[in-house]
Amino acid sequence: MxxxxxxxxxxxxxxxxxxxxxxxxxxxxxxxxxxxxxxxxxxxxxxxxxxxxxxxxxxxxxxxxxxxxxxxxxxxxxxxxxxxxxxALPCAEGPAEDDPAVETARRSVEALLERLGWSSGPGLDMLDPAHRRLVDSVAALTRLGYPCGTEQLLPYGQLAAQLAVTDLDMVEEQPTPTGQIEAAVALTVLYEPVLLSLRRMAHAQESARRF
Amino acid sequence: MxxxxxxxxxxxxxxxxxxxxxxxxxxxxxxxxxxxxxxxxxxxxxxxxxxxxxxxxxxxxxxxxxxxxxxxxxxxxxxxxxxxxxxALPCAEGPAEDDPAVETARRSVEALLERLGWSSGPGLDMLDPAHRRLVDSVAALTRLGYPCGTEQLLPYGQLAAQLAVTDLDMVEEQPTPTGQIEAAVALTVLYEPVLLSLRRMAHAQESARRF
Missing domain, CATH: 1.10.1660.10 (Multidrug-efflux Transporter Regulator; Chain: A; Domain 2)
Structure with a gap:
């Protein structure tokens, strides 16, 4: 054309x-x-x-x-x-601070990964942007005094693991290797707003039910 | 001080x-x-x-x-x-287009909400920013030809509903009404990067396991 x-x-x-x-x-x-x-x-x-x-x-x-x-x-x-x-997909970056909250956050995240059985492999070194962003966010929650220990993080991690299976199934449905890479990129980025929107809508539902 | x-x-x-x-x-x-x-x-x-x-x-x-x-x-x-x-928390806004993909997306989202039992109450009208963002993202997936029907969206919605229960439990732990509002805002915003980071890390784990 x-x-x-x-x-x-x-x-x-x-x-x-x-x-x-x-x-x-x-x-x-x-x-x-x-x-x-x-x-x-x-x-x-x-x-x-x-x-x-x-x-x-x-x-x-x-x-x-x-x-x-x-x-x-x-x-x-x-x-x-x-x-x-x-x-290569960008992550919003938090402040790279050298304070006690970051140390606490790093330990909570380590304990979380241990519990999830993600104790080795990719995405676990501190240079990985997703890992750094996780530590920064947990540090921000810690500074505000909100609960963000392994107990609170674990359901998030378990649900992420379930989603990863669904997501990779969708990727594997693509017939060609290039199609799979394109699908991985598109599904990573485009299901992020889907997930966040649904979480906010679920909050509204659950809040209406309770209050 | x-x-x-x-x-x-x-x-x-x-x-x-x-x-x-x-x-x-x-x-x-x-x-x-x-x-x-x-x-x-x-x-x-x-x-x-x-x-x-x-x-x-x-x-x-x-x-x-x-x-x-x-x-x-x-x-x-x-x-x-x-x-x-x-x-009042901002959502990234997608293009508000009047194309067949948006119509398809709207129907998929409606069917999804029906299946989730979120058939009434707040967060369900088209003026809600989370709802609009969801429709826009599903429309983008539709245009790219990726699977995003009710079957694919349902696990996301079910997991969002589970998270909402955990999240609201954390909110209710705050002793004062103002503390609860502050917690709702902080936990909504700060657990978003937690969730997205964990999903990306889970992808890396699951991908390493498969390929």
Whole structure:
């Protein structure tokens, strides 16, 4: 298809598509003349992914490019590509403070991972952004004096483990390795607002029931 | 305590505290002389909450002021204050598009709420920001062709309902009504990054197990 059709089918303006092409977020089309290129279903799918990352996920353009680059790096094996792509997704960063609350938080998180049986493997070193963000959030709860010990964190961890099984099942339904990487990125980002919205709606329901 | 001690105990600079006072995010201290005021434990707790909302939760100052104002509005009953405070928390907003994916998403969400038994009460009208955000995210998944029907959404909704019970138990542990409102706001915002971090870590674990 030509640029105009790609724009119409994706709902993304031609100006934005050209911007994504310049920024390397979308692979170039097949040149058919000096001024025209031909695009395929792969371009359409990639374009929708980029748009969802940026518009729904709030992922900055530079980070989106890193995610896409990691997903395409065929020198890595499947698990590594999957990890590189999702690790490139940005996390909101908390303050990196050197206070007693951070020490307490680190110990609570360690005890939690032990209880969950996540005692080794990826995502457990302090350099992993998700791990750092977890420690920072628990430290903020600690400073405010709210309960956030292993007992309170455990149900969250157990539910996250259940969701991971459902999520990876969805990823594995994709027939191609590249499709699986794209699905991992899209499902990681797009199910985050689903989960947070449902939690807030559940709070409203539960609060109405109690008060 | 004086301003200097409030600053030291909260870890917030005196300049920032003065800014929060001017912006109405922190109630004024008790004047003890023309240039000095006295602050109490209530100020310290409020200051930590404001800082956590803004720094960890990424809540803009104007929204934080609305949350605090709703939490303090004694003309509302307890459930309404709780709802007003947490509803004032911002949600990332997706594109409000009038396309077939939004219609499909709306129907999936309706079917989901029916299955969850959340068929009435707050948080269910289209004006609720959490509800709108849920529909937008499901529409984005639909457009990308990823599975997001009732079957896929149901485990998310069931887990959100379980978390709401744990969360409200923590809220109810607070002895005063104002403490409960503050806890609802803090726990809503601060457990969001906890949940998302744990989900990403669980993905890494589950992916390592499978691939």
């Amino acid at each position: 030509r640029l105009a059709e790609l724009s119409e089918r994706s709902g993304v303006s031609t100006a934005t598509i050209k911007y994504y092409l310049r920024e390397g977020l979308l692979q170039p089309g097949r040149r058919v003349s000096a001024t025209q290129a031909e695009y395929g279903e792969g371009h359409l799918r990639r374009l929708r992914l980029v748009r969802a990352l940026i518009q729904i996920g709030g992922v900055p353009v530079a980070a989106a490019r890193e995610v896409i680059a990691a997903a395409e790096d065929e020198s890595l094996d499947h698990h590594l590509r999957l990890g590189a792509a999702t690790r | 004086r301003l200097a001690e409030l600053s030291e105990r909260s870890g917030v600079s005196t300049a920032t505290i003065k800014y929060y006072l001017r912006e109405g995010l922190l109630q004024p201290g008790r004047r003890v002389s023309a240039t000095q005021a006295e602050y109490g434990e209530g100020h310290l707790r409020r200051l930590r909450l404001v800082r956590a909302l803004i720094q960890i939760g990424g809540v803009p100052v104007a929204a934080a002021r609305e949350v605090i104002a709703a939490a303090e509005d004694e003309s509302l009953d307890h459930h309404l204050r709780l709802g007003a405070a947490t509803r």
